[in-house]
Amino acid sequence: MGPPDPEQRFEAVYMAHYAAVLSYVRRRTDSPDDAADAIAETFATAWRRVADIPDGDGARLWLYGVARRVLANHRRGESRRTALATRLRAELSAWAEEAPAAGRDVGAVREAFRRLGDDDRELLSLVGWEGLTPAEAARVLGRSRGAVRVQLHRARKRLAKELDSAGLDVTRYGSRATALVEERR
Amino acid sequence: MKRDIDHLVARIAPDPGPGMTTGARELLREITTDAPYTAGSVVRTRSRLLRRRFAVPLIAAFAACAVAVSWLLPGVLGPHAANALDIRREDGYYVITVKQLFADPARYAKELRDRGLNVSLTVKPVSPGLVGSVMPPFDQRYNGLTNEEIARRKDLISPITRPGGCEDSWSCAIGLKIPVGYRGKASVMLGRKGRPRERFLAFGQLNNLGEPLQCEAFVNRTVGEVRSMLSRRGVVIGVFAVPLKGPRSDVPASWHVHEGWLTEPGKALLVAAPGRNPHPWPFSKDCPARH
Numbered sequence: 001m002g003p004p005d006p007e008q009r010f011e012a013v014y015m016a017h018y019a020a021v022l023s024y025v026r027r028r029t030d031s032p033d034d035a036a037d038a039i040a041e042t043f044a045t046a047w048r049r050v051a052d053i054p055d056g057d058g059a060r061l062w063l064y065g066v067a068r069r070v071l072a073n074h075r076r077g078e079s080r081r082t083a084l085a086t087r088l089r090a091e092l093s094a095w096a097e098e099a100p101a102a103g104r105d106v107g108a109v110r111e112a113f114r115r116l117g118d119d120d121r122e123l124l125s126l127v128g129w130e131g132l133t134p135a136e137a138a139r140v141l142g143r144s145r146g147a148v149r150v151q152l153h154r155a156r157k158r159l160a161k162e163l164d165s166a167g168l169d170v171t172r173y174g175s176r177a178t179a180l181v182e183e184r185r
Numbered sequence: 186m187k188r189d190i191d192h193l194v195a196r197i198a199p200d201p202g203p204g205m206t207t208g209a210r211e212l213l214r215e216i217t218t219d220a221p222y223t224a225g226s227v228v229r230t231r232s233r234l235l236r237r238r239f240a241v242p243l244i245a246a247f248a249a250c251a252v253a254v255s256w257l258l259p260g261v262l263g264p265h266a267a268n269a270l271d272i273r274r275e276d277g278y279y280v281i282t283v284k285q286l287f288a289d290p291a292r293y294a295k296e297l298r299d300r301g302l303n304v305s306l307t308v309k310p311v312s313p314g315l316v317g318s319v320m321p322p323f324d325q326r327y328n329g330l331t332n333e334e335i336a337r338r339k340d341l342i343s344p345i346t347r348p349g350g351c352e353d354s355w356s357c358a359i360g361l362k363i364p365v366g367y368r369g370k371a372s373v374m375l376g377r378k379g380r381p382r383e384r385f386l387a388f389g390q391l392n393n394l395g396e397p398l399q400c401e402a403f404v405n406r407t408v409g410e411v412r413s414m415l416s417r418r419g420v421v422i423g424v425f426a427v428p429l430k431g432p433r434s435d436v437p438a439s440w441h442v443h444e445g446w447l448t449e450p451g452k453a454l455l456v457a458a459p460g461r462n463p464h465p466w467p468f469s470k471d472c473p474a475r476h
Contacts, residue, residue, distance in 0.1 A: 007217055125198075
């Protein structure tokens, strides 16, 4: 079996990483329409640059990087509704309607998290939500590993401070993780 | 503190969404069809892609319940032998069905234009289970609406589903209803059989009706087993997609198949991973009940 042609390769990259990109985008957008637009634009960009997509797990990090830039442009007001992904919008809208409400403690942690700066939130999210190592997060952000490690350390401290201000004891949460998980379900 | 903080952040992760869905697979085809790959580069630009607000490419319908539908409904809608389309006016709508699936696209265009309808029809290769289907979406203004909301709206183009009803009206449409006085501009794709080496612009799950593994359980079987099942039907595996890893030309035979589609005649794409798929795609509702 020879190497796949570009269309076949893109198809497989898409199938392999779509769910990860969807999660990344959906967790960082408020509306299903915005999420569908950003997903469509991310993969349309990937298709135009299919020769640049790295092999292996590097593809996922590369796609996160593209999605991140797409979302940044959207936040700057540069987004336009695409003619693509019509059914995806309907699916994401329906999914949003079914999302369960969060518990009180989770809400308090989210509030503290929201008070952080954009850069802190993004880095903590890449590690906590996407499960990336600091080195992988550095690839997504296009920054050096050393700089990202320092920034991550500071971001953790700033979140701890916010939690403390909100009267939430961080050290207790480690042992309460199970309860939090149950609360989210 | 480091671990506690990361743990806390992980616990407030918003829901990851529905994963790979029918709409997601449609998007894949929309993207690759809108800007075909040519000699080392993809030619169309982002602005063009995004500017196409109304020229909706209407590409793939990946059917949860793909059905082989005949467009030829002789006698049902008053045949006019020379027409490629049957267009009737009923209750404020033009009801359109296709009588001749392989007509010259110019004929479809003329017949629609003669009724003052700004809708273009194209005919593209699709996987066997979708031959004869009309591919959604039909109206740009579906954006952001749930299926229930779409069903309530009277000013949108809507599908006509096959006789006997259908659980998923998106994937078993055999015609269109267009409001009289419709001012939009739309383009609709009809599915035809693919020729050798022609890539499908829409494809249904491998075990949908009409597909190579019709009504057979293949999800969560091993790659080796599915390869044999496909081979017996003259289908080879073109490429594997490994979740979170990417494309592979081959994977261990002991891995599990998560999903699969025929992407061109005789060639399939399989999603496969070492573990099983915890949320397998349901069987087509058109398959006999399984016990």
